[in-house]
Amino acid sequence: MARPHREDLTGLVARAIAPGVVVWAAIVGIGLLISGPLGGLAKDEEAVNESLAAGRTPTWNTVTMVWSLIGNTEYVIAVCVLVSLVLLWRTRDWVFSIVPVVAISLQSTIFVLATLVVGRQRPTVPHLDPAPPTSSYPSGHVGASTALYLTFALLAARIERTWLRVLTTVVCLALPLLVTYARLYRGMHHVTDVTVGLLNGIACALLAWGWWRWSARRRSSVDQRAEAAVS
Structure with a gap:
């Protein structure tokens, strides 16, 4: 069973956490x-929120409520833990199995620290969801769902059956977009809030994925050198 070693943890800091600081700085700057x-951009963004609010219907209120729940913290954590345990069971590779955990942990940290600096008010339209004790910028729901499901889509490349790999990838890429629309429709975020949330999630997923690829190459190189020494 492949377990994370000191080199893997050092690589995590250098290849995910340190670049994550840069991502945080960029998000705060924006x-x-x-x-x-x-600040004048907010007026144009409010027009989008007002248009969506004016077109609300009971059916779409219900549909978007379900989509919004996909990005809730408790659901993201539950799905992440469950899938990570399944990955560990199937691959026996600790490093591979914790890639989703790294992605959402990094995203959450960047999101929370960014909201502490940028305290943006939510759109002035009626809100259909309870407002969490964080600012509107960036969207945590969108960031968390993007980090989680984009990571799943990247990990799905190892699925051997083509139809299952394609289906998994399409579903995982679609879910964050549903969350994005739901958060706009339900009046919880401005367009820039969800856009930066998407970028945050994408960046964190790619950083976590890049760390695993580096770790896999490192371990493969170590194994090859060990085999060469024995032979």
């Missing part, structure tokens, strides 16, 4: 621009 010099 947020400060939106809430400062580019």
Whole structure:
């Protein structure tokens, strides 16, 4: 069973956490621009929220409620833990199995720290969801669902059956988009909030995935050198 070693943990810091600091700085910088010099952008964004709110129907209120729940913290954590345990059971590879955990943990940390700096108010339309004690920028629901399901889509490349690999990838890529629309429709975020949330999730998924690929190459190289020494 492959377990994370000191080199893997050092690589995690260098290849995921350190770049994550850069991602956080970029997100905060964009947020400060939106809430400062580019504050006029909020008027155009409010028009989008108002248009969606004006077209609400009971059916779409229910549908988007389900889509919004996909990005809830408790659901994201539950799905992440369950899938990670299944991956560990099937692959016996600790490093591979914790890639989703790394992705959502990194995303959550960046999101929370960014909201502490950028305190943006939510859209002025009626809100259909309870507002969590964080600011509107960036969207945590969108960021978390994107980090989780994009990571699943990347990991799905190892599925041997083509139809299952394609189906899994399509579903995993579609879910964050459903969450994105739901958060806009339900008046919880501005367009830039969900856009930056998407970018945050994508960045964290790619950083976690890149760390695993580096770790896999490192371990493969170590194994090859060990085999060469024996022979």
